Amino acid sequence: MKKGILLVNLGSPDSPDPKDVKTYLDEFLMDPRVIDVPFWLRSFIVRGIILNTRPKASAAAYKKIWWEEGSPLIVISESLQRKIQEQVEVPVGLAMRYGSMTIKKGLQELVDKGVEDVLLIPLYPQFAMATTETILVLAEEIRQAHFPNIKITDLPAFYNNTDYIKLLSNSIAKHLKDKPYEHLLFSYHGVPERHIRKSDITKSHCKIDGSCCATASKAHQFCYRHQCFEVTRLVVENLGLKEGTYSTSFQSRLGFDPWLQPYTDRTIERLGNQGVKNMAVVTPAFVSDCLETLEEIAMEGEEIFHEVGGDNFTTVPCLNDDQEWVDLLAKWINTWQTTEKRPV
Numbered sequence: 001m002k003k004g005i006l007l008v009n010l011g012s013p014d015s016p017d018p019k020d021v022k023t024y025l026d027e028f029l030m031d032p033r034v035i036d037v038p039f040w041l042r043s044f045i046v047r048g049i050i051l052n053t054r055p056k057a058s059a060a061a062y063k064k065i066w067w068e069e070g071s072p073l074i075v076i077s078e079s080l081q082r083k084i085q086e087q088v089e090v091p092v093g094l095a096m097r098y099g100s101m102t103i104k105k106g107l108q109e110l111v112d113k114g115v116e117d118v119l120l121i122p123l124y125p126q127f128a129m130a131t132t133e134t135i136l137v138l139a140e141e142i143r144q145a146h147f148p149n150i151k152i153t154d155l156p157a158f159y160n161n162t163d164y165i166k167l168l169s170n171s172i173a174k175h176l177k178d179k180p181y182e183h184l185l186f187s188y189h190g191v192p193e194r195h196i197r198k199s200d201i202t203k204s205h206c207k208i209d210g211s212c213c214a215t216a217s218k219a220h221q222f223c224y225r226h227q228c229f230e231v232t233r234l235v236v237e238n239l240g241l242k243e244g245t246y247s248t249s250f251q252s253r254l255g256f257d258p259w260l261q262p263y264t265d266r267t268i269e270r271l272g273n274q275g276v277k278n279m280a281v282v283t284p285a286f287v288s289d290c291l292e293t294l295e296e297i298a299m300e301g302e303e304i305f306h307e308v309g310g311d312n313f314t315t316v317p318c319l320n321d322d323q324e325w326v327d328l329l330a331k332w333i334n335t336w337q338t339t340e341k342r343p344v
């Protein structure tokens with residue numbers, strides 16, 4: 001069976017125009033794995049409330065970070081795809097969960113090249129219902145409906161893979177080498193607490209009480225919170241950071257439900273109020289820089305820090321299309337190609 005790769009990222013609007021942002025947000029937020037309430041309530045919340053105000057505000061934020069070539073997330077993902085393609089023999093495709101670069105088109109392009117056996121790589125280090133799961137479910141639906149003869153194997157969350165942790169740690173060390181910082185904040189995208197409970201395969205482990213994520217459990221295979229804290233723990237171990245010089249927080253809260261805490265904006269505020277003058281932020285839930293890193297952290301986060309008396313605010317870029325990241329993905333692809341086994 002001819003093999004091929006499909007990289008899948010989140011997606012972006014076609015342009016930073018409010019109309020395109022609205023179309024994109026409608027698809028994104030109407031996904032039952034993102035806003036996980038009954039259809040009638042989701043329609044009311046998304047189409048009746050959020051889409052009346054948010055597209056304008058989001059479009060303004062997108063305009064601040066948009067590049068001449070397009071959305072940073074898309075441009076970076078395309079560059080990553082090209083660089084991986086240079087290093088592996090099998091065809092490498094790229095798709096987005098939301099927006100115009102659909103998973104169906106991505107699979108079609110591979111099938112047109114004769115591919116029957118696909119390694120699907122969700123570009124997320126941690127598992128979440130709103131990211132990895134929604135990609136896998138949709139890809140399977142598309143396979144059954146349109147490409148019943150192909151086989152799809154997925155690359156699982158790689159949050160604790162030794163090579164990935166080394167790579168992330170080296171990237172942090174490299175970017176902060178000449179930028180002394182007193183505090184390193186690990187800011188992950190947030191999710192509603194309810195998502196964590198829904199993904200708990202034991203149905204009883206995740207209590208979000210501060211200790212469950214540190215207690216071994218089968219639930220952790222699908223626990224976004226555990227996986228985020230593990231990334232922090234492993235990187236801290238790798239870099240030899242001292243207690244009190246780093247923290248973990250969760251950003252991008254939407255709506256009124258409780259989301260994972262502590263929240264990033266309040267953490268930045270607290271650190272500044274406690275007298276931290278130089279801080280750095282790394283965002284390991286994202287492998288490509290995007291609205292959430294370039295605007296919410298690098299712009300809004302910096303503004304908050306300065307307002308509470310902070311001086312230097314540094315952000316560590318995502319792995320993006322760094323050669324070491326390309327090499328690691330190519331290594332995983334080659335392992336799958338030769339052993340037929342999931343590489344992580």
Ligand SMILES: C=CC1=C(C)c2cc3[nH]c(cc4nc(cc5[nH]c(cc1n2)c(C)c5CCC(=O)O)C(CCC(=O)O)=C4C)c(C)c3C=C
Pocket residue numbers: 010011012013025034035054058071073124128130131189190191192224252254285286289290291292
């Ligand atoms: C209920 C809402 C949302 C959940 C749950 C959620 C989870 C989640 N998202 C990412 C990664 C990204 N999200 C991005 C943008 C974005 N996210 C939400 C909402 C939820 N995300 C919205 C409404 C938006 C759009 C922008 C805005 O209006 O604020 C992006 C950036 C996309 C880009 O084009 O640059 C990324 C990436 C993860 C990893 C995650 C759960 C773990």
Ligand SMILES: [Fe+2]
Pocket residue numbers: 189252
């Ligand atoms: Fe998001």
Ligand SMILES: [Fe+2]
Pocket residue numbers: 205206207212213214219220223225226
């Ligand atoms: Fe947990």
